[in-house]
Amino acid sequence: MRQAKLLRRVVLLGLLAVLLSIAIGAAQPGQEYVAPAETTLKAVAQQFFGNEGYWTGVMGATNRKHIQDPSFILIENPELPIKAGAKLWIPTKAWADRFMWVCYPDSRVFPQCLFGGGQLVVASWWTAGGEAEGLAALFEIYKEEAPDVQVVNATIAGGAGFAFRAVIKPRIIAGNPPDTFQLHAGLEVEGYEPEKYLKPLDDLYALEGWDKVFPKDLLELLLYKGHYWGVPVNIHRSNVLWYNKEIFARYGLTPPATWADFFAIADTLKAQGIAPIVLGNAGGWEAPHAFEGILAGTCGATKYKGLWTGAVPWTDSCVTDALNVLKRILDYVNPDYAALTWDTVLEYLKAGTGAMNIMGDWAMGWFMAKGVDIGWAPPPGTKGIYVALSDSFSFPIAAPNAANVPIWLAVCGSKEGQIAFNMRKGSIPARTDITPEEKAKFNPYLQSAMDDWARDAIVPSVIHGAAAVESWVTDFKDVINLFLAAKDVKDAQDKLVRAAQAALK
Amino acid sequence: MLRVGRRFRGERLISVLLFLPSVVLVGLFVYGFIGWTGLVSLSNWNKLSPDYTLVGFRNYLELFGHFRFQIDMRNLAVFTALFVATSLLLGFLLAILLDQRIRGEGFFRTIYLYPMSLSFVVTGVVWRWLLNPGSPQMGSAGINQLLERLGLGSLKSGWYTDPKIGIIAVAIAAIWQMSGYVMALYLAGLRSVPEELREAARVDGASELQIYRHVVLPFLRPITLGAVIILGHISLKVYDLVVAMTGPGTGFSCDVPAYFMWESAFHANRFARGGAIAVVLLVMVSLLIVPYLIYSLRREARV
Numbered sequence: 001m002r003q004a005k006l007l008r009r010v011v012l013l014g015l016l017a018v019l020l021s022i023a024i025g026a027a028q029p030g031q032e033y034v035a036p037a038e039t040t041l042k043a044v045a046q047q048f049f050g051n052e053g054y055w056t057g058v059m060g061a062t063n064r065k066h067i068q069d070p071s072f073i074l075i076e077n078p079e080l081p082i083k084a085g086a087k088l089w090i091p092t093k094a095w096a097d098r099f100m101w102v103c104y105p106d107s108r109v110f111p112q113c114l115f116g117g118g119q120l121v122v123a124s125w126w127t128a129g130g131e132a133e134g135l136a137a138l139f140e141i142y143k144e145e146a147p148d149v150q151v152v153n154a155t156i157a158g159g160a161g162f163a164f165r166a167v168i169k170p171r172i173i174a175g176n177p178p179d180t181f182q183l184h185a186g187l188e189v190e191g192y193e194p195e196k197y198l199k200p201l202d203d204l205y206a207l208e209g210w211d212k213v214f215p216k217d218l219l220e221l222l223l224y225k226g227h228y229w230g231v232p233v234n235i236h237r238s239n240v241l242w243y244n245k246e247i248f249a250r251y252g253l254t255p256p257a258t259w260a261d262f263f264a265i266a267d268t269l270k271a272q273g274i275a276p277i278v279l280g281n282a283g284g285w286e287a288p289h290a291f292e293g294i295l296a297g298t299c300g301a302t303k304y305k306g307l308w309t310g311a312v313p314w315t316d317s318c319v320t321d322a323l324n325v326l327k328r329i330l331d332y333v334n335p336d337y338a339a340l341t342w343d344t345v346l347e348y349l350k351a352g353t354g355a356m357n358i359m360g361d362w363a364m365g366w367f368m369a370k371g372v373d374i375g376w377a378p379p380p381g382t383k384g385i386y387v388a389l390s391d392s393f394s395f396p397i398a399a400p401n402a403a404n405v406p407i408w409l410a411v412c413g414s415k416e417g418q419i420a421f422n423m424r425k426g427s428i429p430a431r432t433d434i435t436p437e438e439k440a441k442f443n444p445y446l447q448s449a450m451d452d453w454a455r456d457a458i459v460p461s462v463i464h465g466a467a468a469v470e471s472w473v474t475d476f477k478d479v480i481n482l483f484l485a486a487k488d489v490k491d492a493q494d495k496l497v498r499a500a501q502a503a504l505k
Numbered sequence: 506m507l508r509v510g511r512r513f514r515g516e517r518l519i520s521v522l523l524f525l526p527s528v529v530l531v532g533l534f535v536y537g538f539i540g541w542t543g544l545v546s547l548s549n550w551n552k553l554s555p556d557y558t559l560v561g562f563r564n565y566l567e568l569f570g571h572f573r574f575q576i577d578m579r580n581l582a583v584f585t586a587l588f589v590a591t592s593l594l595l596g597f598l599l600a601i602l603l604d605q606r607i608r609g610e611g612f613f614r615t616i617y618l619y620p621m622s623l624s625f626v627v628t629g630v631v632w633r634w635l636l637n638p639g640s641p642q643m644g645s646a647g648i649n650q651l652l653e654r655l656g657l658g659s660l661k662s663g664w665y666t667d668p669k670i671g672i673i674a675v676a677i678a679a680i681w682q683m684s685g686y687v688m689a690l691y692l693a694g695l696r697s698v699p700e701e702l703r704e705a706a707r708v709d710g711a712s713e714l715q716i717y718r719h720v721v722l723p724f725l726r727p728i729t730l731g732a733v734i735i736l737g738h739i740s741l742k743v744y745d746l747v748v749a750m751t752g753p754g755t756g757f758s759c760d761v762p763a764y765f766m767w768e769s770a771f772h773a774n775r776f777a778r779g780g781a782i783a784v785v786l787l788v789m790v791s792l793l794i795v796p797y798l799i800y801s802l803r804r805e806a807r808v
Contacts, residue, residue, distance in 0.1 A: 166771030169553060191774050193553040275642045284752050338666035338755045339637045353642035471551070474773035478573055485668035485756020
């Protein structure tokens with residue numbers, strides 16, 4: 001029985017691999033070629049690609065192969081003739097194009113391009129459970145495609161990457177960046193001054209056909225100053241109301257659709273000694289995170305987006321409403337929220353002493369790991385609104401192992417990579433070409449998220465770097481954190497107005 | 506005569522050469538970077554790559570008008586006052602107790618001094634657990650739980666999660682760490698009071714309290730000054746304890762300027778504002794230390 005299942009899986013995976021190799025032409029890049037008579041590198045390039053300029057691709061691919069299998073020749077001088085019987089490796093056109101995109105005659109990248117080897121330093125803030133496993137799955141795929149490269153996993157822990165960015169930035173200014181680093185899709189890229197420090201990925205997007213497989217909303221988000229600076233690996237939803245099903249069933253409650261419903265439920269639960277809604281704000285970003293979800297609800301998708309582009313003023317009454325909701329929520333939260341992080345607070349929901357929590361869908365990974373059967377719904381007012389964020393990987397101009405980065409980015413954007421990564425990470429693939437069979441492999445929450453993603457209005461998350469530049473995010477965060485103690489709606493709104501003016505001027 | 510002069514010059518050259526590397530290194534890495542930070546604080550550097558366009562004191566004006574910085578300065582004042590005063594008082598009391606030639610003095614001395622051997626990060630993590638208030642739903646934790654068990658439930662507090670007293674909770678941890686050190690300083694001071702003086706006072710009919718007041722305390726004055734300087738500059742620069750223990754806290758009730766400096770520079774890319782905060786901190790520390798240096802240099806000159 002189990003063997004049959006395994007067999008079926010193997011066959012399915014094999015089929016998938018074949019399909020994938022057709023779809024992206026990259027899974028098994030290239031073929032072996034034994035020179036029948038003495039020839040030159042350029043002649044071989046001309047023969048296979050109709051363009052002798054591809055000699056760099058043939059040389060790079062063969063030398064990489066040589067590192068693992070010395071029966072392939074080592075080409076040290078491209079000008080010398082190639083003897084009869086010499087074994088070469090001819091890459092696929094897609095591989096060669098990707099390779100030649102980065103391997104121009106530049107003394108910094110050229111040697112590594114032509115001779116292979118070296119490292120790939122991948123910097124991210126993924127250290128916990130599912131996310132680390134997802135990253136490891138990407139590394140596995142990368143190693144298959146580039147066995148000559150040693151992958152270095154350089155992580156800096158900390159939720160939402162606040163600590164991470166503080167470490168990466170000085171390294172970038174100092175000209176010593178990792179080869180590729182994690183970046184939220186959206187205006188967060190402004191904080192890295194990409195025109196100066198990052199490589200635009202437009203040509204790679206065209207080569208890989210990403211401008212066709214990533215959804216329009218996401219592509220818009222990724223475009224900054226007219227260029228793409230990162231390759232997205234996933235989509236997360238920021239606005240999810242998690243609720244303890246057992247408590248809701250016990251008191252005959254249904255997930256609230258409006259804030260009036262919410263507070264009615266909250267009163268019922270408070271009377272029972274249950275914390276109606278729990279919050280963990282030890283990181284300082286969790287309460288502002290909840291607030292962005294509230295704001296999307298009171299303002300609606302169009303106005304919420306407008307707040308960040310300057311089309312809607314922050315004096316709008318929907319901002320006042322959102323602040324009033326947050327103020328009222330604070331009467332119902334657990335008193336120790338300043339001592340708890342986003343994940344430690346979920347213990348309340350697990351223990352049944354807290355009923356609801358607003359957090360992004362990475363919380364699902366926590367619930368699954370702890371075996372909690374959790375309920376989910378959009379927070380009040382946000383049905384049909386998907387507050388989204390996406391993790392992407394960038395390409396610093398000064399990457400020490402630039403020659404090894406294009407394959408990494410291609411893996412990140414590939415269907416194979418995205419499925420392997422997201423099933424473990426607990427997010428949904430950014431690509432739109434996921435088939436129903438592939439979708440069925442994801443857990444029920446993620447399947448519902450995929451449905452919502454296809455149907456809902458997509459708006460960008462602030463706290464997770466999509467909607468605004470980092471200095472504005474910091475101000476926004478500070479205003480909400482002050483508000484938690486001061487509870488002064490008018491003062492907070494004034495400060496939000498000023499923060500917007502400073503950012504949009 | 507000539508030979509002696511040459512040798513003297515040769516020795517001088519060697520000593521200058523030996524001295525030079527440290528002068529150059531300190532000059533560059535301490536004073537050079539102080540100067541550079543000062544320059545940054547007057548610049549328009551508000552994105553990742555440096556921009557040294559000078560904008561005068563705009564960053565300082567904005568900073569002093571910023572709500573977070575105002576809260577931070579208030580917190581710092583409360584923290585410093587509480588931390589320095591309580592550490593001195595506790596340290597002094599502990600030293601007097603230990604000075605009574607009790608049995609097992611070495612044991613107690615080690616116990617009181619131990620917290621100082623920890624880094625503020627460790628202290629911060631431990632006190633974050635100890636002062637985690639817990640909640641009615643999940644039960645009390647840490648010190649609150651202890652109070653509850655002792656039947657002192659009415660003394661329970663939100664500690665650092667209560668915006669009204671946040672920074673006081675941080676100060677408690679800092680006092681715990683440093684009062685043992687103050688004790689060691691005072692104990693050394695107490696031991697240096699000549700026994701003859703005490704004897705003489707006793708002969709003159711002074712009570713033990715009067716001896717402490719009129720004989721011992723004047724002896725301890727330089728130690729108190731030194732302790733104030735050491736505790737004061739630790740307190741003004743406090744950062745790691747806050748990071749490890751609380752973060753900025755609800756409504757910035759645990760926030761300090763050094764934390765704001767870090768967030769300004771490396772989160773918001775406002776390097777100029779970060780530089781301005783750094784300079785303000787430097788000025789505050791120098792207000793404390795420079796007079797002390799002058800004072801002690803003069804004293805040395807007199808001796």
